Amino acid sequence: xxxxxxxxxxxxxxxxxxxxxxxxxxxxxxxxxxxxxxxxxxxxxxxxxxxxxxxxxxxxxxxxxxxxxxxxxxxxxxxxxxxxxxxxxxxxxxxxxxxxxxxxxxxxxxxxxxxxxxxxxxxxxxxxxxxxxxxxxxxxxxxxxxxxxxxxxxxxxxxxxxxxxxxxxxxxxxxxxxxxxxxxxxxxxxxxxxxxxxxxxxxxxxxxxxxxxxxxxxxxxxxxxxxxxxxxxxxxxxxxxxxxxxxxxxxxxxxxxxxxxxxxxxxxxxxxxxxxxxxxxxxxxxxxxxxxxxxx
Numbered sequence: 001x002x003x004x005x006x007x008x009x010x011x012x013x014x015x016x017x018x019x020x021x022x023x024x025x026x027x028x029x030x031x032x033x034x035x036x037x038x039x040x041x042x043x044x045x046x047x048x049x050x051x052x053x054x055x056x057x058x059x060x061x062x063x064x065x066x067x068x069x070x071x072x073x074x075x076x077x078x079x080x081x082x083x084x085x086x087x088x089x090x091x092x093x094x095x096x097x098x099x100x101x102x103x104x105x106x107x108x109x110x111x112x113x114x115x116x117x118x119x120x121x122x123x124x125x126x127x128x129x130x131x132x133x134x135x136x137x138x139x140x141x142x143x144x145x146x147x148x149x150x151x152x153x154x155x156x157x158x159x160x161x162x163x164x165x166x167x168x169x170x171x172x173x174x175x176x177x178x179x180x181x182x183x184x185x186x187x188x189x190x191x192x193x194x195x196x197x198x199x200x201x202x203x204x205x206x207x208x209x210x211x212x213x214x215x216x217x218x219x220x221x222x223x224x225x226x227x228x229x230x231x232x233x234x235x236x237x238x239x240x241x242x243x244x245x246x247x248x249x250x251x252x253x254x255x256x257x258x259x260x261x262x263x264x265x266x267x268x269x270x271x272x273x274x275x276x277x278x279x280x281x282x283x284x285x286x287x288x289x290x291x292x293x294x295x296x
Contacts, residue, residue: 010040010186012049013211014054014194016206022212022274023047033098036140041187044212046220049152049179052208053226056150056177059205063174068123075119075173078200082112087195092189111165117129117268118173125174129277140284145277147175148253149228152221154181154214156234158259161189163233166262168207170272171231179208181221187211190216202206222246229253229276 008029012019024045030038063071082089086108090111094104126145133141153167171178182190194209210217222230223241230247232240234256240256247254255275261267 003143006037007038008039009043010279011191011211013042013044014191014197014207014209015048015052016059016208017198017202019194021135022053028184028213032189036098038185038188041211042212044181044217046217048210049217049224051218052210053152053224055205055208056179058269059203060147060175060177061151061176063172063203063206068126071173071175071194072119072122072196075115075122075169078114078196078202079108079115079119080110081196081200082115082193084160088114088174088187089192091162096186096188097160104290107160107162114162116267118273119261120172121270121273125273125277128270129274129279130221133281138286140286141281142284143279143281144188145174145274146280147200148276148278149176149179149233150226151176151229152268153179153231153233154218154221154223154225155181155183155186156214156232156239156259159183159234159262160186161289163201163257163259163262164190164209166195166267166272167231167233167257170208170267171276172202174273174277176229176276177206177208179210179225179227181210181212181214181223184211184213211222218243218246219246225250227252229255231276232256234241245259 012021022044024043026043027040028043030041032038034153076092089108090101093107094101110286129145131143133143135141135259164182168178190209197207204229223246235256244254246268
């Protein structure tokens with residue numbers, strides 16, 4: 001009797017709160033470091049990137065307009081749901097990264113804690129990065145932080161589940177929406193995490209997760225004219241410079257985080273949120289009334 005052919009699971013991409021198949025109809029079968037097949041994974045196309053950006057743009061303003069308290073609730077809910085599926089994710093991480101269960105457990109638990117960390121900052125970073133500025137005229141001058149907008153993120157070498165989690169948590173905490181391309185060789189945990197998002201009150205379009213080859217998609221994600229910022233994860237300086245040049249077409253903000261940063265506690269600080277915040281300054285006139293200063 002012939003050997004049985006293994007039926008590999010097909011993992012779809014995640015756009016606008018749904019799980020469509022890639023527009024290209026293509027797929028690939030990545031291998032983990034031990035040579036084990038991980039599944040049938042969608043090879044996302046340029047059209048998938050465009051669809052994801054449209055979704056992220058539509059969701060961005062309503063997401064940024066939510067209260068900081070509600071934003072914090074949703075990030076904490078993600079952590080809760082990820083905790084409830086911890087055993088499953090430990091299996092996934094151990095499989096795709098070829099690590100021992102004990103190490104996979106540490107990766108998953110620290111990823112859960114990362115969402116709790118940024119949930120705690122959701123209603124506090126404004127106080128840290130905002131200010132009342134001294135001016136020489138009869139005005140109040142306030143500087144406040146607001147979201148940059150739509151962020152595209154690309155997971156490069158050494159960026160697996162924990163790195164993907166770090167990018168998502170830090171960017172959406174500040175009111176941004178994100179389109180993220182998972183590491184080509186670590187797609188299982190990324191798309192499975194999309195299922196967690198779908199059941200965590202995260203509005204459709206706030207997080208969009210693509211799979212595929214960064215060599216095919218990175219230039220499109222860097223040059224897209226409706227994207228406000230680009231986050232490069234695990235890129236070398238030479239690789240980053242090439243994409244920064246493409247990003248200048250519409251003056252995107254570009255940030256590059258090393259694998260060492262996202263896989264350690266270094267990324268857990270409010271300046272990771274500030275990387276994707278803009279400073280808005282408001283002038284408010286005042287007048288003198290009987291020796292007192294009043295705004296109007």
